[in-house]
Amino acid sequence: MRRIALVTLVVDDYDEAIRFYTQALGFRLVEDAPRPDGSRWVVVEPGAPGVGAGLLLARAKGEAQAARVGDQAGGRVGFFLHTDDFARDHARMAAAGVTFLEEPRYEPYGVVAVFQDLYGNRWDLLQPAG
Numbered sequence: 001m002r003r004i005a006l007v008t009l010v011v012d013d014y015d016e017a018i019r020f021y022t023q024a025l026g027f028r029l030v031e032d033a034p035r036p037d038g039s040r041w042v043v044v045e046p047g048a049p050g051v052g053a054g055l056l057l058a059r060a061k062g063e064a065q066a067a068r069v070g071d072q073a074g075g076r077v078g079f080f081l082h083t084d085d086f087a088r089d090h091a092r093m094a095a096a097g098v099t100f101l102e103e104p105r106y107e108p109y110g111v112v113a114v115f116q117d118l119y120g121n122r123w124d125l126l127q128p129a130g
Contacts, residue, residue: 070119086127
């Protein structure tokens with residue numbers, strides 16, 4: 001079996017990213033380990049262990065990476081957070097200060113609303129239909 005295990009998300013600061021993803025979005029901090037080069041190996045996951053991909057939060061190094069923080073998908077929705085209870089998660093995230101860029105909408109594929117993370121990357125919060 002093959003699966004995507006991690007996706008790198010370039011961030012400005014490890015600790016502020018950890019706070020956002022664990023507190024505002026409710027992710028779990030899976031690992032936060034120092035590396036010999038002074039960086040850290042920081043992994044967060046939205047669900048149960050081994051279910052779906054996690055995020056490797058990687059602090060930007062250099063101007064080229066710093067320029068990508070908050071714009072990793074060129075302004076498009078680049079990340080998709082599935083939920084089994086849209087209303088619950090939408091309300092919790094909004095109360096935690098997450099910025100939603102639209103009202104929830106009902107599409108043939110499910111209930112969805114675009115939100116942005118602390119750096120401006122766009123995400124879909126989506127409860128799939130069916």
